[in-house]
Amino acid sequence: MTSHSDVIDEARKATDTSPPLATLGGEKKRSIEQITLLLFITVPFLALVAAVPLAWGWGVSWLDVGLLVFFYYLGCHGITIGFHRYFTHGSFKAKRPLRIALAIMGSLAVEGPLVRWVADHRKHHKFSDAEGDPHSPWKYGETVPALLKGLWWAHIGWMFDEEQTSQEKYAPDLVKDPALRAISRQFVLWTALSLLLPALIGGLVTMSWWGAFTAFFWGSLVRVALLHHVTWSINSICHAVGKRPFKSRDRSGNVWWLAVLSCGESWHNLHHADPTSARHGVMRGQLDSSARFIRIFERLGWAYDVRWPSRSRIDSRRNDADGGSRRRKEAAEAA
Template sequence: MTTTAPVRSVLKNAPKPMLSHRASRAELVTIRAFLIIPFVALVAAVPLVWGWGITWADLTVAAVFYVVSALGITVGYHRYFTHGSFKANRPLRIALAIAGSFAAQGPVISWVADHRRHHAFSDREGDPHSPWLFGTSPAALAKGFWHAHMGWLFGRDRTNIDRFAPDLAADRALRVVDRLFPLWVSLSVLLPAVLGGVLTMSWWGALTGFLWAGLARVAFLHHVTWSVNSVCHMIGERPFASRDRSANFWPLAILSMGESWHNTHHADPTSARHGVLRGQIDISARLIWFFEKLGWARNVRWPTAQRLARLAQPATTRPEGA
């Protein structure tokens, strides 16, 4: 009896494993369907436009759903749920989780677990999507780019939620939103079809709405988000010191809603604003500011001049966690 309690204490406090399980065949089929079907739709849309054109109704509905789902990822999944850049009231918390699900990039809890793991091991062994895991030769970088951009999504390893997202897993409402992910994805592609049909009063409008504002919009947003994982760890400027190869890549700033100011983000992950330098557009930060003014968000972690000055120092001279 004298040895049992200490052993139990050690086991209880031991670090949880990084991975929880290997994806089943059914999980792999589902994931690949989410990745491949929208991309095929995007490719099929090219000859459709060439032969028949695209209407203003298609563009308007696609733009609305793109903005909602993209901000659901950037403000909701990323800055709020992953990094706690601000606190949100309960309705906003649920709305952000659903809006992020509309991007069809995975259920909120597993997405957050993957991203927290990325920051814990950024550009090192254990990072789920670093482009630098295979070496620096041209062939290795090509393989790394594919892996970081989307290849890692086809793997079977699954991040341990108990280690990286236990706070979200303990939230009953979020667990419900998480389990209903297939419903949110279905609505994300079917609602544009309904709106397209209503706006044009035609079945053809419903079809093009489904194709453009539904599937093609999802595929396009997928590649914008994945480019932050791949391009923004390979190309761009590094005004702040970080412990990885993250970089700011300005051409993606608007499409990514400010996420491509990636070096700034990795230098200060909990900051609500990523575009902190003059001329850096950050639409996500502006939305968080709007939520704060309405009283829906509080305790927002805005950057300060003193904080930015410290981040500009070499990483080796800063305290751990600064």
């Protein structure tokens, strides 16, 4: 029997003659898209491989290093604060100027359109390390060969999968927002801006084509490759190794040596134990620059209703063994 909602859906499909939106797919990736993706991955990676011998040959200026660091952390925080904690998980609410700024900052990281990124990540959390997860390193099993294959899949391989996450299903809130949908569709524009700005700055500061070239090499290609692999390591490494002091239904772990480069995202175990938390590094000594910036935004009045984790909330998510030892330590200190 056909329901009333089914009839409405069929009528809408029949009367909707507008062209499909570039970031609203959910069926299959086209070959041209896969080729473009391959170029975006391989070209910056080749630059990263060539960086050390080239630096040995003709050096790298402080301007190049400054551009690399600035644009790296601009895009990284755009991903961690914007795409991830805000758009995907709603860890806080943002006033519209900040909302737009975070969408653009994340787009400058060259990790894909906003709507697609969010849809993929929400699906990842729904099926984390189980069947349906777009990028679990445990996809092929738990033997060493299977895990090695799975690590490659979780790190890069999954992006070439023909099937796409339905963005209308997993990110309907973003699909309905005209401004965010436009930013998502303009991904090529933000990519071009991200790659050309360092070269433009380098050329203008040095007033030379060579300065523009070296700035492009370090501030664009090497920077994008480094950020890509750090972000992908959260999908692969942080779901294969690391400490797990908190209860989660998957194999997410904390990997301390990625914390600074990932802007706090590698404290991944707490994130999967409490996905909406605005802070991922909740234990002593766990650096989380993304949480610091969210705190600044909150104090400036740009962000509000921030989901800061309380001590009781953190303790409720601890593994029994870890929580028990902590309570014994606190009791001993109190005595």
